[in-house]
Amino acid sequence: MAQENDNTYKMLFSYRRMVSDLLTGFVREDWVQELDLSTLEKVNASYVADELRERHDDLVWRVRWGEEWLYVYLLLEFQSTVDPYMAVRMPAYVSLLYQDLTRQGKLTDKGLLPPVLPVVLYNGEPRWSAATDVDELIERVPGGLERYRLSMQYLLLDEGQILEQETSTELKNLVHALFRLEYSRNEQDLIKVLAQVVEWLKAPEQRGLRRAFLTWFRRVYLRRKHVPEPDRELIDQAQELEEVHEMLAERVDKWHEHWRQEGRQEGRQEHAVETLLRLIERKFGPEAKEASRARVERAAIGELEMWFDRAIDAERVEDVFSTD
Template identity: 60%
Template sequence: MASKIHNRHDHSYKLLFSHPEMVRDLLTGFVKEAWVEQLDFSTLEKVSGSYVTEDLRDREDDIIWRVRWGDDWLYVYLLLEFQSSEDKHMAVRIMTYQGLLYQDLIRQETFTPSGKLPPILPIVLYNGEKRWTAAQNVAELVERVPGGLERYRPDMAYLLLDEGAIVNDPAWSDQMRNVAAALFRLEHNRDEQDMLAVLGTLVEWLKAPEQTGLRRAFVVWIRRVLLPSRAPEMELPEFTDLQDLHEVHDMLAERIKKWPEQWEERGRQEGRQEGRREERQEAERRALEEKRATVRHLLAFGVLSDEQIAEATGLSVDEIAKLRIEDKH
């Protein structure tokens, strides 16, 4: 089941980041480096997932885009990492995937005008509850040996985007007009009203006809990931007939109004169940005491054996023997 939920999470995110608006906002909003301003985002192009390299062909949690950077292509390798615990050797994985991608680019003879390999930006997008502490450069994982050998130690970093750390940063701005930021805030919403506010903002931002695909991707993610994770016990609406983001927002607004009533009713039901459970326990306690009193009465006469008393009262022979000892003391 956990694997199934993990895959559903990855696939929903992969659907979202298969839209250029998400990749553009991810780079412009969270890669705080000057070269990003030189990218021509109108050239954003998703690279085919049908790789010659079998090691990459079967990967389902990564997405590769390319974008023009002057006369050259820049490749963005986006690894979606959704797991309860971090991978302390992620830097090695990234180094391996980047090497495989370069091998594939060599096979396709995809070089810069100067004949060199194009640059690759490796990004790890992580949404776990705990903050990421694993090494972000493979060099940190390799023992440093003095005397010259350290020159051969690999040195390759990746860009970590830890959603939880981002939205909890004091510098975080809820006013950022950025669809990737909206996704992070939905994932780590403070409460139901905060979730509704972000959804309302997305409805406003993504109302253009050409954004239909991204709106639908958000609907799929909300239905399959956000709501099951944020309100797993709630009686959630069926979205089979909902095709657009504003419909989801409107229905959720109605449903969320009723959630306090549902919680109150659930509390009453649980209270009644607890009361009935206590009543049963008290009745069982009284019945047991009555049986013990009957046993003591029969033991006082000294006519019946422990086995006969057990058969008459329903208590075990051991319990009757224990009562006999207690009475002697």
């Protein structure tokens, strides 16, 4: 599932509007103001190192910077768990990219390599704690050897931390909206943000990105929620994000009632399992309890109640589960 989530994110960031909003909303450095965002262009990210090792899963963009035609490549790495050695991986990826640019002769007017902005987009639950510069992972040594230390920093976008520290929830930024959808506290927050996304992407030329958000909703959000099957099927059949928004607004209260009933049923089920296992242990011993556990935990509530009634009078544990 993690790989599918990554693919869904990569689909979203295959659109110029998402990369533009990422740069203007989350790279708070002066040079971003000099970018001509209308020139953003996705380039082939399948580059080959001298050892013929291929990478096909990067997203790389280029954009004009200032008056000269310079390249800024964005490597977007999508992580859902903290990788303590991400700072080692990123220089390797950038080196592969530079090798490819050198082979193709895609250098600046001065014959130099273009700048690269490596970005890690992280959506995991624990806050990111790994080093953001490979220099931090290399042992310090005395003498002149330290001058040869490798150093390269990547830009970390920790979604949860960004939302914890935000001062405004009204930013007209699709990347910010994506983060809020990902971490929506309740369905009402989700409906509000989804309405904003629908409004911002209502133009006909944004249809592809609307579909990408619709795919995200199906593959990421719905898999976290026990949405009633009829509504899940309707969402799967929806052709537009606006249809999903309208459906949520109309049906979310029914979903809450469905979840409350599920919770009560699960509580009743768990209580019945534990009660039956305690009775088996008292009558037939700990070994019989452990031998019966897997079967009891898989049983429906009706079977559990029937087996409990049998266990009261049974002389052997086998009689509890007898099919005669």
